Amino acid sequence: MPTITGHPERHAPTLEAVAEAAGVSRATVSRVVNGSPSVRGEVVEVVQKAIAELGYVPNRAARSLASSRTHSIALLVPEDVSRFFGDPYFASFTGGLDRRLADTEYVLNLVVARDDPGRKAVRYVRGGNVDGAIVVSHHRGHDFLRQLEGSVPIVYGGRPDVALSSAPYFVDVDNESGGYLATRHLIESGRTRIASIAGPDDMSAALDRVAGFRRALQEAGLPDDAIVHANFTASGGAEAMRTLLARQPDLDAIFSASDLMATGALTALASRGISVPGDIAIVGYDDSPAATWGEVGLTTVRQPSELMGATAVDVLLQLLGGVADVPHENIVPTELVIRNSA
């Protein structure tokens, strides 16, 4: 049964056909297709004309079989896809990644390591199906990632928590400077009694933001000890807000380490009739959709997630291109998005 679902495949033109049409050898066409500099200009033109006329498209499989390069890279997600993409941060990370990749000949393979744990994904990556991989949303405990070492170049989105045997390449965001930025903004708008609803104290990202918060306050000679840790949820944010108000009723600004917690804080404030930004200014963190869903738009620190995606691709392409001395740590800066809440 050679017929596949009745799709009459018109024999796609091959390199050979182009070569014949252009009156040159296969090798020459190949050179033109791959942009080799050692073909005379006029020959290049003839070949390109033939390519255009025949509508030739290189066969990826043949190419990668012959060159043992696949021209595809894996986006390795070590968890459920819907959870992954449901996170706006990763959605836009992927967006930046894809946009950067669009300029190249590379194709993105979505590889999910859900069950197993990761057996299939590891086999896929190690099996020579991709030239490199970008690993995102990895967490402590994803030890199977170690099995990828020594196969293809890998770039991590976020500093990997897994103990790897050699220094990994990764891109990460500068949380400290994010906290600093947010706090400076509050200071510059004249606030002086500034507190922070921080994230869990066992997450380095949360602690780094606190560090930035403190640095800004210290530089300004303001007290830096009004800090309550919460768990990155809206209700946690609301509770933290109440705690802070109880402790220090004359607060005039809050730096919340996540937008979600900020929305909780906003709710808590609203229910007490405290106006934002009139009485208290709030800066969030993430620039998630939650930032614009409430009545007041949330001023927040955006993680340059697109840039991170693009950077991850850049690093990987350099690695694949054999560039020497590619930096292992690639830290991108954060950016303040000013709306109404501060």
Added chain:
Amino acid sequence: MPTITGHPERHAPTLEAVAEAAGVSRATVSRVVNGSPSVRGEVVEVVQKAIAELGYVPNRAARSLASSRTHSIALLVPEDVSRFFGDPYFASFTGGLDRRLADTEYVLNLVVARDDPGRKAVRYVRGGNVDGAIVVSHHRGHDFLRQLEGSVPIVYGGRPDVALSSAPYFVDVDNESGGYLATRHLIESGRTRIASIAGPDDMSAALDRVAGFRRALQEAGLPDDAIVHANFTASGGAEAMRTLLARQPDLDAIFSASDLMATGALTALASRGISVPGDIAIVGYDDSPAATWGEVGLTTVRQPSELMGATAVDVLLQLLGGVADVPHENIVPTELVIRNSA
């Protein structure tokens, strides 16, 4: 493992190597790998043992070159990736799709048709790089999709708006029954003065939900004319809520055609001291993250987006498998998620 006489060069084992190790021909190994029934059981075992010992992984490129089947399918997104994945609906559609695909040998290629318009993506799909494609988030005006016709089997997520020359395959959700489900739930919990905050009246999905709303009320002999259209935003929902209250202050239930509008309605109700679900019950639509972000969890109609993704894969696999009489229209039912608001 390195042999005594061999070079230390660790070269990925090929079919040939397995064949030699197992003492059979390449063809036989190929048969085993591809699950051909015509190999004796004991031979299968020997071969599988050899495969396991050598850690053999088939070379995808070679396989697809020889068979002219790529074993990969495209997820074609005709718009910006971050916007696409930022939508929880699509995130989980993709999740379902991926999960279903995980049981197969197929791999997902993320293909974005952003600029161009779609030139590169069309070339990619037509160029024989994938066996089939799933097109999502397509809109009126995406005429380039027509150029895909006649290349590989295509399944659309959502009924395509583009004028195609032959009946497309698609999966879609049953909006009418979603509206019906939500409204029935309100009726069954004893509500009798039920209104709807509907979506824009030029979107068929919105109108279908209204139709379901009406059907439920008519069946119950309740008035079905308390309907205000809004634009699917939170502030639109809040305004619609105020309008409804002004019109009919004794309302005891609301069916909101989106979760976002429902959150707006909740805000409006809270500011008037109307309790949910005490005074007024609310059912939303989508089961987006917004449904769980507020103080009260939103009872809502979940679009079975995962199921849709999985169904799209099923349909495509059937098409690829040459199954006859694959249905073109695949409508999946909606599902009620009960939380606190109703």
Added chain:
DNA sequence: ACCGCGGGGGAGAGCGCTCTCACGAGCGGT
């Protein structure tokens, strides 16, 4: 004149797999 050299282009051997054929063995029917 000669030689050497370098650049442009052709020839051809694979890359690792699939798949059609051919082949031999075993078996039942006549």
Added chain:
DNA sequence: ACCGCTCGTGAGAGCGCTCTCCCCCGCGGT
């Protein structure tokens, strides 16, 4: 005993590229 089958397996020809040789030609130096 013969034929004709089926069944399991092997042989070998590609699939469409890349890439290493190698050759040819024109040039400059001696």
